[in-house]
Amino acid sequence: MHLCVNCCFSCLANAPVVLSSTAEDWEIEVRISTKGETDGDKNPQKSPLSGDAVYKELSKINGNINQMSKAAVISKLRELKLNTEGSTEILRKRLKNHYRKQKLTNANLLTVSKLFPYYVIVDFEATCEEVNAPNYPHEIIEFPAVLVDTEKQKVLDHFQAYCRPVLNPTLSDFCVELTGITQDQVESASLFPEVLANFEAWLAKHKLGTKHKYAVVTDGPWDMGRFLYGQCKISEISYPQFGKKWVNIRKVFSNFYRCKRLAPTWDHFHTIVPVEQTNITSQGQQFCLKLMLEHIEMIFEGRPHCGLDDARNIARILLHMVKDGASIQYNERIHLTSRDAKNIQNAANRICHNCDSPERTVMPILSSDQNRTAAQVRREVRKWESRRVKLSDEDTDEENRQVLDT
Numbered sequence: 584m585h586l587c588v589n590c591c592f593s594c595l596a597n598a599p600v601v602l603s604s605t606a607e608d609w610e611i612e613v614r615i616s617t618k619g620e621t622d623g624d625k626n627p628q629k630s631p632l633s634g635d636a637v638y639k640e641l642s643k644i645n646g647n648i649n650q651m652s653k654a655a656v657i658s659k660l661r662e663l664k665l666n667t668e669g670s671t672e673i674l675r676k677r678l679k680n681h682y683r684k685q686k687l688t689n690a691n692l693l694t695v696s697k698l699f700p701y702y703v704i705v706d707f708e709a710t711c712e713e714v715n716a717p718n719y720p721h722e723i724i725e726f727p728a729v730l731v732d733t734e735k736q737k738v739l740d741h742f743q744a745y746c747r748p749v750l751n752p753t754l755s756d757f758c759v760e761l762t763g764i765t766q767d768q769v770e771s772a773s774l775f776p777e778v779l780a781n782f783e784a785w786l787a788k789h790k791l792g793t794k795h796k797y798a799v800v801t802d803g804p805w806d807m808g809r810f811l812y813g814q815c816k817i818s819e820i821s822y823p824q825f826g827k828k829w830v831n832i833r834k835v836f837s838n839f840y841r842c843k844r845l846a847p848t849w850d851h852f853h854t855i856v857p858v859e860q861t862n863i864t865s866q867g868q869q870f871c872l873k874l875m876l877e878h879i880e881m882i883f884e885g886r887p888h889c890g891l892d893d894a895r896n897i898a899r900i901l902l903h904m905v906k907d908g909a910s911i912q913y914n915e916r917i918h919l920t921s922r923d924a925k926n927i928q929n930a931a932n933r934i935c936h937n938c939d940s941p942e943r944t945v946m947p948i949l950s951s952d953q954n955r956t957a958a959q960v961r962r963e964v965r966k967w968e969s970r971r972v973k974l975s976d977e978d979t980d981e982e983n984r985q986v987l988d989t
């Protein structure tokens with residue numbers, strides 16, 4: 584098939600998109616071969632164009648789309664029965680992605696897992712002070728989760744439980760005001776280990792991790808790297824399986840929509856730098872959530888810092904990205920060895936060096952880390968942030984193959 588790029592792409596619009604699926608799981612598979620490689624040996628009849636030719640065509644199509652007015656892009660999207668909401672930038676991205684999928688599929692360049700069939704969005708709320716001391720032992724006080732079905736493109740269920748803190752059983756006025764969680768709610772709640780068991784029973788009820796594949800999603804690295812890890816230490820229980828790898832939606836979002844890194848991350852996350860810089864502020868997650876929502880022309884629904892509402896809004900962002908054709912895969916995981924607990928610097932040296940790995944490793948944050956100086960932390964942050972890794976959540980056009988995992 585010859586693909587013309589100067590028509591309004593109707594030749595492409597009619598090309599089939601092949602999605603692979605299994606009986607139990609629904610997954611879109613995407614693999615981008617290396618430049619020039621076409622899998623021609625395996626399926627010669629399915630590779631009408633070489634990798635080079637396909638990427639050249641795609642580049643021309645992208646150029647044409649960049650010249651189209653917003654109205655023209657909307658009209659094309661409507662014709663293709665695609666979502667017509669969003670800024671010009673988002674609409675163009677959607678149209679480009681549509682043709683990209685079709686061309687790469689047609690050239691047999693698309694083949695590997697792109698979406699999980701289910702996502703579980705988690706957003707912990709924790710005890711806090713207005714200014715958190717560097718070694719403040721945050722305890723989880725709200726454990727919310729939202730289950731998203733990718734195929735049906737909707738929220739299926741949610742889990743919510745409050746937890747009773749033990750180290751700081753009385754919530755600060757600031758914490759009550761920030762999260763909306765009352766002293767009565769936490770006093771009548773179960774301790775964290777019981778809530779965790781209930782959450783795991785909820786996962787099991789939905790056959791998540793058994794019959795169905797799923798991935799946990801958070802906004803930022805600290806729900807797992809800080810709150811869950813710290814809470815397990817406090818409760819003296821082992822770190823749960825579900826929190827070992829997760830999707831940091833913020834990274835997927837900024838890569839997919841090509842917007843700058845969305846919010847303070849490491850400085851926001853680390854408690855080691857001077858207190859005034861380490862305080863988890865509303866400039867953190869809420870700022871980022873708000874920015875992501877604004878970028879896709881949505882507004883926050885519910886109460887900010889209510890864990891369940893935060894998770895629901897993250898679910899809305901995720902669903903929007905699914906509709907826009909984003910690839911949403913694990914991109915962070917935690918290191919869990921006793922050495923990590925003793926020596927964070929050693930652990931930092933073991934951070935994913937393998938460029939084939941799509942994940943960034945998040946170092947658990949321990950109160951013992953306070954011995955490090957602010958300058959040491961900044962050096963580590965710079966080192967980590969300057970590493971090049973190949974992202975799994977990248978919308979991997981040839982020209983965008985290498986992206987800084989900032």
Ligand code: AMP
Pocket residue numbers: 706707708709710711712713714715721761762862863864865866867868869887888889893
């Ligand atoms: P979030 O998911 O943004 O609601 O934040 C999770 C947790 O981080 C909260 O439950 C607090 O423990 C802490 N946190 C968030 N924002 C602040 C803030 N402005 N000051 C102190 N702690 C905060």
Ligand code: MG
Pocket residue numbers: 706707708868888889890893
């Ligand atoms: Mg929250």
